[in-house]
Amino acid sequence: MKNISLHIPGFPRIGAQRELKFALEAHWCGETDPVQLAATAATLRARHWAAQRDAGLDFVTVGDFALYDGVANHIQLLGCEPARFAFGASETPLQRYFIMARGRSGRDECGCGSAHSASPALEMTKWFDTNYHYLVPEFTDATEFTVASERLFDEVAEAQALGHAVKVALIGPLTFLWLGKGMDHKLALLERLLPVYGAILARLKAMGVAWVQVDEPILGLDLPAAWRNAFEPTYWQLNQAGTPLLLATYFSPLEENLSLACRLPVAGLHVDGVRAAHELINVADWLPAHKVLSVGIVDGRNIWRTDLDSALSQLAPVLDKRAGALWLSTSCSLLHVPYSLAPESGLDSELNNWLAFALEKLDELALLRAALVTPEDAAVQAALASFRQAIAGRRASKRVHNAAVAARLAALTDEAANRPAPFAERRVLQQIRLNLPAFPTTTIGSFPQTPQIRAARAARRRRELDEVAYAKAMRAEIAHAIGQQELLGLDVLVHGEAERNDMVEYFGEQLDGFAFTANGWVQSYGSRCVKPPVIWGDVSRPAPMTVDWAVYAQGLTERPVKGMLTGPITILQWSFVRDDQPRADTAMQIALAMRDEVADLEAAGIAIVQIDEPALREGLPLRRARHAPYLDWAVRAFRVTAGVAGAATQIHTHMCYAEFNDILPQIAALDADVITIETSRSAMALLEGFGDFQYPNDIGPGVYDIHSPRVPDRREMVALLKKAQAVIPARQLWVNPDCGLKTRGWEETATALRNMVAAARELRQEA
Ligand code: GLN
Ligand code: ZN
Numbered sequence: 001m002k003n004i005s006l007h008i009p010g011f012p013r014i015g016a017q018r019e020l021k022f023a024l025e026a027h028w029c030g031e032t033d034p035v036q037l038a039a040t041a042a043t044l045r046a047r048h049w050a051a052q053r054d055a056g057l058d059f060v061t062v063g064d065f066a067l068y069d070g071v072a073n074h075i076q077l078l079g080c081e082p083a084r085f086a087f088g089a090s091e092t093p094l095q096r097y098f099i100m101a102r103g104r105s106g107r108d109e110c111g112c113g114s115a116h117s118a119s120p121a122l123e124m125t126k127w128f129d130t131n132y133h134y135l136v137p138e139f140t141d142a143t144e145f146t147v148a149s150e151r152l153f154d155e156v157a158e159a160q161a162l163g164h165a166v167k168v169a170l171i172g173p174l175t176f177l178w179l180g181k182g183m184d185h186k187l188a189l190l191e192r193l194l195p196v197y198g199a200i201l202a203r204l205k206a207m208g209v210a211w212v213q214v215d216e217p218i219l220g221l222d223l224p225a226a227w228r229n230a231f232e233p234t235y236w237q238l239n240q241a242g243t244p245l246l247l248a249t250y251f252s253p254l255e256e257n258l259s260l261a262c263r264l265p266v267a268g269l270h271v272d273g274v275r276a277a278h279e280l281i282n283v284a285d286w287l288p289a290h291k292v293l294s295v296g297i298v299d300g301r302n303i304w305r306t307d308l309d310s311a312l313s314q315l316a317p318v319l320d321k322r323a324g325a326l327w328l329s330t331s332c333s334l335l336h337v338p339y340s341l342a343p344e345s346g347l348d349s350e351l352n353n354w355l356a357f358a359l360e361k362l363d364e365l366a367l368l369r370a371a372l373v374t375p376e377d378a379a380v381q382a383a384l385a386s387f388r389q390a391i392a393g394r395r396a397s398k399r400v401h402n403a404a405v406a407a408r409l410a411a412l413t414d415e416a417a418n419r420p421a422p423f424a425e426r427r428v429l430q431q432i433r434l435n436l437p438a439f440p441t442t443t444i445g446s447f448p449q450t451p452q453i454r455a456a457r458a459a460r461r462r463r464e465l466d467e468v469a470y471a472k473a474m475r476a477e478i479a480h481a482i483g484q485q486e487l488l489g490l491d492v493l494v495h496g497e498a499e500r501n502d503m504v505e506y507f508g509e510q511l512d513g514f515a516f517t518a519n520g521w522v523q524s525y526g527s528r529c530v531k532p533p534v535i536w537g538d539v540s541r542p543a544p545m546t547v548d549w550a551v552y553a554q555g556l557t558e559r560p561v562k563g564m565l566t567g568p569i570t571i572l573q574w575s576f577v578r579d580d581q582p583r584a585d586t587a588m589q590i591a592l593a594m595r596d597e598v599a600d601l602e603a604a605g606i607a608i609v610q611i612d613e614p615a616l617r618e619g620l621p622l623r624r625a626r627h628a629p630y631l632d633w634a635v636r637a638f639r640v641t642a643g644v645a646g647a648a649t650q651i652h653t654h655m656c657y658a659e660f661n662d663i664l665p666q667i668a669a670l671d672a673d674v675i676t677i678e679t680s681r682s683a684m685a686l687l688e689g690f691g692d693f694q695y696p697n698d699i700g701p702g703v704y705d706i707h708s709p710r711v712p713d714r715r716e717m718v719a720l721l722k723k724a725q726a727v728i729p730a731r732q733l734w735v736n737p738d739c740g741l742k743t744r745g746w747e748e749t750a751t752a753l754r755n756m757v758a759a760a761r762e763l764r765q766e767a
Contacts (some may be wrong), residue, residue, distance in 0.1 A: 003325040004369045006057045007167055007294070009213065009248055009270065010064035010333025011048045012358050014523045016340060020044055021527040024067065028102075034094050041067060042158065049164050055362035056369070059167035059211060062159045063152055064333060067094075068101040068526045071134040071179065072122070074171045075100065078196055079148025082138040085119050093149060101135055101526060123181070124525055128217055128251050129622050130301070130336050131532075131574065133525035137180035143189055145196040147203070156207055166209050167246070169333075172216035173197050173238075174230055187230055194237050201241035213246040213270065214238070217332075219261050220252025220272070222624050228260060235264040246270055246294060250332035251301075252622040253279050259286055268292030274299045274331040277314065284321040293322055296331030297368065298361050303337055303520070303534060303576045305356045306364045307391045308384055312371055319372070328365050334358040338520035338531075346518045351536055354394045357520070395580070402512070402538035405589055412588070416595075417639035419671060421647040423697050426673060429648040433607055434560055438767055439721070439735050439760040440491040442700065444654050444676055445564045445610065446740035447481045447496035448749055457501060474499045475552055482556045484750060489757045492608060493561045495553035497742065503566045503612060504574045508533035510545040511593055514575070533575045535586060541593035544600045551604050562652060563601035563609040565594055568637040573615035584633035591637040598651075599644045610652035611641055611672070614739075617655070617663060631666045638670050650674065656702075656739045661689035668695055676700035678738040681707075684723040691727025699728060702738030703759065704752055709744070711752045717759035730767060735760040 014020045023040040026032045049060040066073045075081060076097060085104070087096050103121035122135040152168070159166050173193050177186045204212055218227070238245060244267035253276035254261050261269055262283060271283050273295040280295065287293050295318060297311050319326055340359040344352060356364060367387070370380045394400065419426065456473045459465035465473070481496030500506040508514035514533045521529040546563060554561045568590035577586055594611070601609050616638075621630055642651045653670060656678035660667055667675065679686045679701040687701050701724050703717040717735075724733055735756060741749050 001324065002319065002373050004372055005059075005327045006055075006329070006365045006369055007059045007213075007327060008052065008057065008061055008330050008334060008362070008365075009215070009250065009296070009300070010061055010169055010335055011052065012335055012337070012339050012523065013044065013048075013065050014339070014521060014529060015044050016047075016343075017519070018521055018529060020067070021529060024527040028098070034092070037067070037094075041065065045155065045158065046162060049159055049162060051359060052362060053164060055359075056366040057362065058165065060159055060164040061169050061213070062155050062164075062166050063169040064335070065155065068097065069133075069135045071137060071171065071176075072097060072101055073149075073151065074176060075135070075137050076149040077147070077152055077200070078176075078193070079146040080137065080139070080143050082122070083140075083142070084138070093151075126618060129618070129620070130251075131522070131524060131530065132335060134179065137176065138182045139177070139180045139186055139189060140182055141188070143192075145189075145193050147196055147199050152200070153203060153207065156204065156209060160208070167211040167213055168204055168209050169213045169215065169248075170197075170200070172214040172247070173234055174227065175216050175218045178218045178227065187226055190230060190234065194234060197238055198241050201238060201243040201245075205241060205243040209243065211244050211246055211268075213248050214266070215248045215250075217248075217250050217252070219247075219249045219254055219257045220276075221622055223257065228257065231260055231264060235266055239265045244268070246292065248294075250296060251275060254283070255279075255623070258282060262286035262288070266291070268294060268327070270294035270296060270327075270329060272331040273297040273314070274301070280314065280318055281321070284318040289323065292325075292327055293318070294327035294329050296329045298328075298330045298356075298364050299579070300330035300332040300334050300361070301336050302579055303355050303357060304579050305354055305360070305387065305390055305394075306368075308364070308368060308371065308387045309391070311368060315368075315372065328368055330361055330365070334361060336522060337361070338517065338522055343519040344517050347515060350393065350397070350399070351515055351534075353390045354536065355534070397537075400537040400578075400580075402540060405538040405540050405592070408592055409585065409588055412592075412640065415643075417636050417643050419643055419645065419647065419651075423671065423673065426647045426650075427698075430607075430650045430673060433648045434492075434650065436491055437764060438730065439733055439763050441735045441757050441760045442490060442492035442562070442676070443485075443494055443736055443753070444706075444738075444740045445494050445497050445562070445612065446500070446742035447484075447494070447498070448744050448746050449498070449742040450477075450746070453477055453498050474549070478549065478553050479556055482553055482561070484746070485753075486557060486559070488750065488753045490753065491559065493553070493557060493559050494564060494610075495549055495561060497564060497740070499549060504571050505531075505533060507545060507566055507571060507594075508535075508575065510543070511539055511541055511590075513537040513539035513589070530574070535572075535575050535577050537578070539586065539589040539593050541596050545597055547597075547600050547604050550601055550606050554606060560607045563598075563606040565597055565601075565609060565611045565641075567611045567613035567616070567653065568594055568641055569619055569634045570613050570615040573619045584637075587633060587637040588640065591640040594641040595644045598641060602645055602649050607648070608650040608652060609642075609645060610654060611638065612654045613638060613670075614654065614656045616667075617660065620663075631663065635666050635669045638672075642670075642672065652676065654739075660686065664689055664693040664695065668693070668697070672697060674698040674700060674734055676702065676734065676736050678702050679724075680705045680712075680720060680738050684720055684727075687724055688727050695728070695732075698732045698734055700734030700736040701728075703735060703756060704737050706737050706739045706741055706744060709748055711748050712755060714755040714758045714762065717756055718762050721759060721763055725763075730763075735763075 027037045052060045124133040246268040248270040250272040338357045460470040477498035485493045550563045652674040653672040704712045
């Protein structure tokens, strides 16, 4: 008799209709009080637990809910709010929570009447290789821990009161320390941290919690020896609490940490059965027989229906080794996928049939168990058959496979990835064509997306505005942006991206092989959600996408206007990607489509084309050994996109949100004529790497932070540029902001850019 239990590492918090987002925003602008916010949160938790129970899961997961972020919850649970916030006794835990998440200005926002000093929010950064951002804990030698919040225990009681069997999910102590910043020897804090975990586990045990899942995804990283060695004593100590622990790993294979993970003194181990599928048998072998093995067989990172037949054949040998006992799960928390397919009536039925979001993934788990336990059941057989049909349909679909795209990919030569001349020659030809001054000024692409622009787009979506009227409104915006840039005296102009909702969605909507959901929201951070496109088939470009706008903008001015494109890796990285071919192939298909756009822009007389790749670095695999192969195909995809441009056409690229110093050879290998990067927040420190590396092409280090409403003055920007000149030869330098200006207002933007142009002129005079 097979003994299969079902659970999930975590569930989306934001709600089927993004209820949490709207509740948070209403609360922040003072429309609701904490009681109302708490009520919405409790309703969502209750609904999400009910969904897990109704699908037949053996436990509901508690502790995965957070108003803003799970790491922020954990910081409060452990009582390690950074001292720099100087919280007063009058501030409630909820107020402190949102201050850590969103920062505090000098104003008395909490209403306690005493003056506070301004404190910036906790830094936000990507959770492993996902697009979810967590709040970074801050540690110092003085950091102390205590059980400082009742929230987790209250939520456990809440679930128990609803009659649920509870499994608690907790961030593990080593992963928590690893994620923090502020000190070199974070492991030194472990000794203080573990007794607090012990106390939490003891309380959970006293509440009758059957299992605690302790998340240690860092076991899938290249860990320094000290961190690896810390696992055994840590778990030996946590195990003393007597609460059964399920150590959870995900996102990456365990590799050299596999035997360590199997040996740890815990009651069970969860592994990612999708990304580490090849390790399953090893884990099943190594893990002692008395321990629970939880296999994350359903993909928590993507939106495709599971191929149940192949999942079952993968599980069969594992079950044999585990004497028929297993837990089944999703590979990781379902935080990273949308809530449900139910509202997606707009997707055609064939595509709809290929997908599974969070709720559907719960049903897949239930069906997998049924297929293992009662395979002879007719209803089970029927359900499996319908899955089989959907999977086979997708595999054979003529829509997915486009012979012309395949042929083009196969015929791709190395030459396609090379510009027609080396940079030194291109530079001369481009200078003859563009005649730019020293320290040329430009912007990154977008200008303020005003309420009017957004209203026009919404009206078009509701079909209240026809295409002609919409195009007219957008042309007026472009004309305004061009006029402003001429007044400001910028050298290289942009059309302003008024017509773009989003830098990926805009292209995806015009490319074949992409689909868009109506409600497929995924939390990015706090109340912010994104709706990634779904790349379901071979990608091709039926028609030019940006040429009309670019030509219109260029027609308004004598100065060069940059054509503005999103690069293949960023499009790939910010979409749900098909799982039936390597990511590299999908990237190259996108590259070919974008290459055609570059060619068309050039043919239409556009002299400069910018290909944005802000997501190039975030695509790096978690394991270092896989960096080189990724970077190879990512760089090649960019080069194929740009390679079609003639020598006199200037190719720009733009990157932000990142440390680049570890991938400088690859950034140089992109061979863009100009790269603009985010540097102002690091006061040009980031640029030193480019200097040491002797970065060969032109470079525009951002001279002001567009994320802040603060308007920098000329002197400040001159000082930054002088710092830049100390490491990069002046002839290579451009002058530009850190990133696009779409989130800013026109007034602040105009003042900042006026100062920026004045700074460039000052430098020219000194040169
Ligand atoms: N061209 C884009 C813009 O200006 C670039 C955005 C980005 O780098 N994230 O908005
Ligand atoms: Zn940017």
